[in-house]
Amino acid sequence: MDEGKRATVAKELERVVGGKYVRADDVTRWTYAIEDFGSTFFHPLSDKYGTPDIVVKPHSAQQVSDIVKLANVHKMPIIARGGGSDMTGAATPLKGVGGIILDMTDMNQVIDYQEGLNAVRVQPGIRWGELHHELAKKGITTGVRGPHGFLGGTLGGGISGNCFSINSPKYGWVNENVLNLQVVLPNGDIIETGSLANTKVKDWYYRYCHGPDVVGIFLGGAGAFGVITEFTIKTYPIPEFSENLAYSFPDVDSQLGFMFKLEWYGYVTELWGIAYFALPDSLKKIIGPLLGERDIVALTTEAYDQDIFRAQKKAVDRMAREFGGTPLPVGGLMKALGLSVTDTTEWEGGATFGKVMGPNGSDTCSIAPLPRWAKVVEGVLEIMLRDPDALSGSVPMIGADRFFIFPQILASGGVCQSVAMLPVDFSDPEKLKKAQKLYSDIVDFYLDTGLAAIYRIGKESQYLMKRLKPEYISFMKTLKKALDPNNIMNPGVLGLGLEEEQ
Ligand SMILES: Cc1cc2nc3c(=O)[nH]c(=O)nc-3n(C[C@H](O)[C@H](O)[C@H](O)COP(=O)(O)OP(=O)(O)OC[C@H]3O[C@@H](n4cnc5c(N)ncnc54)[C@H](O)[C@@H]3O)c2cc1C
Incomplete structure (x- = not known):
């Protein structure tokens, strides 16, 4: 964009939000x-991304609406951004396209909490850490607690980016906890969904009324269909009894069998698996001599009543032994050290995690049914090992200087995920190119084998356009065109809103 036009639009934006909030x-x-990776940084493994033209911080839905109307006049993209930690580049503009970044982090208030409704109404720019801090004063929690190790992400970014969460095994994905929304549509209209669509309703929230579930269009919508300016999410009392437990298993089949049954029976709040074969050599050297070549499950079990809690722990233990599990003292050790993998209070803000991981490349966000997990990870490992020199210089604390794959099983409704983290040396163009190739091969592998699905992919539409059914793509494009005829809402994300693809 030329400097003259940038200055003109910036002046108009200043009239909406004030000079202090336009840069x-x-x-x-x-x-x-x-993107912000817990105070280090993260960069998409792609050459597609670039700078915005202007950054603006709105403070109300009305201001967002006025900005969106301005963007339509100037045909400029609008990219809503929360914590900027999505790890796919979804909140980053396309190179050469630019646009206006709507930094939502000043819209961070708790608007309303009503006990009888068991729900809290918030602005989308509130960070998970901030919300927990506020809710804890009332002895409540959202159930889903936000992304693992990164409570600096915002709730708006979480629901727009299909966030799975701490406690998803019990409470489902974040979006399964959303009741209704206030959204600024691409034409600037401000709508309320669910029960709030009725002009007479001011303060009670329900999702499934007045026709189809309109909320669903915006959840996981990556800011392509509107800007979320308020929403309601379910709440629960903070459980009084909670403990982290860990077991080791003789093989991956027993490990997965245990996890599947455990989640199905509803005994766990949080559940992770670590498969020995998927660990980098540096970690194998530590874990092997300590535990043998065994596969680990770490879990949290919680209850509101002591008798139920005790019975639940007994049931978990019985089930683990049924699958050949041996208890590990890790839970107690973590408590003694004041550390916890599953209760992330200590990880708040993600700074520790970011420093452990170092600069990183795109996360290949995939989900698969739990019984298929080992097959998916075997495939990804095979690709990573093809060119281990491409991935380098990172994960300093565990010495995994070549690559690292999260051997994580996140069981929610029998669904797990494998996060292939690609540590990259961004100062070496040759290595960067190689890492980009690995990223691309991994995503191709997920989609071509049909073993896994992608729950978030930023603006890498080329992968989706080749594999998604034409009727589905056509339906999505029809929706997009109807709502956003000027293609201003985060163009390129989800493969939508790019001229050449219309
Ligand atoms: C250490 C670490 C651990 C992580 N763990 C997890 C994890 O366990 N699970 C997981 O799912 N992710 C995880 N992530 C990724 C990320 O933190 C989460 O997905 C988080 O929810 C993103 O929130 P954000 O506010 O940073 O979103 P952003 O990156 O700012 O935005 C994400 C998307 O939402 C859109 N958006 C933002 N706000 C709005 C709005 N108000 N209206 C409309 N669209 C909007 C953006 O345009 C973009 O498309 C992790 C990241 C890190 C760095």
Whole structure:
């Protein structure tokens, strides 16, 4: 965009939000051209991304609406951004396309909590850590507690990016906990969904009424269909009794069998698996001599009543032994050290995690049915090992200087995920190119084998366009065109809103 036009639009935006909340200088623009990885940084493994033209911070739905109307006049993209930690580049502009970043983090208030409704109404820019802090004063929690190790993400980014969460095995994905929304549509209209669509309703929230579930269009919508400006999410009392337990298993089949049954029976709040074969050599050297070549399950079990809690722990233990499990003292050890993998209070903000991982490349966000997990990870490992020199210089604390794959099984409704983290040396263009190739091969593998699905992919539409059924693509494009005829809402994300693809 030429400087003259940038200055004109910036002036108009200043009239909406005030001069203090509009920035068009180079430092700010470059800051928003990368994602924030827990105070280090993250960069998409793709050459597609670039700087925005202007960054603006709105403080109300009305301001968002006015900005969206301005963007329509100037045919400029609008990219809503929360914590900027999505790890797929979804909240980062396309290179050469730019646009206006709507930094939502000042819209971070708890608006309403009603005990009888067991729900809290919030603005989307509130960070998970901030919300827990507020809710804990009332002895409540959202059930789903936000992304693992990164409570600096916002709730708005979470629901727009299909976030799975701490406690998903019990409470489902974040979006399964959303009741209704206030959204600014691409034409600037402000709508309320569910029970709030009735002009007479001011303060009670239900999702499934007045026709089809309109909320669903915006959840996982990555800001392509509107900007979420308020929403309601379910709440629960904070459980009084909670404990982390860990077991080791002789093989992956027993490990997965245990996890599947455990989640199915509803005994766990949080559930992770670590498969020995998927660990980098540096970790094998530590874990092997300590535990043998065994596969680990770490879990949290919680209850509101002591008798139920005790009975639940006994049932978990019985089930683990049924699958050949041996208890590990890890839970107690973590408690003694004041650390916990599953209760992330200590990880709040993600700074620790970010520093452990170091600069990173795109996360290949995949989900698969739990029984298929080992097959998916075997495939990904085979690809990573093809060119281990491509991935380097990172994960300093565990010494995994070549690559690292999260051997994580997140069982929610029998669904698990494998996060292939690609540590990259961004200062070496040759290595970067190789890492991009690995990323691409892994995503191709997920989609071509049909073993896994992608729950988040940013603007890498080329993968989706080749594999999704034409009727589905056509339906999505029809929706997009009807709602956003000027293609201003986060163009390129989900493969939508790019001229050449219309
Ligand atoms: C250490 C670490 C651990 C992580 N663990 C997990 C995990 O366990 N599970 C998981 O799912 N992810 C995880 N992530 C990824 C990320 O933190 C989460 O997905 C988080 O929910 C993203 O929130 P955000 O506010 O940073 O979103 P952003 O990156 O800012 O935005 C994400 C998407 O939402 C859109 N958006 C943002 N706000 C709005 C709005 N108000 N209206 C409309 N669209 C909007 C953006 O345009 C973009 O498309 C992790 C990341 C890190 C760095």
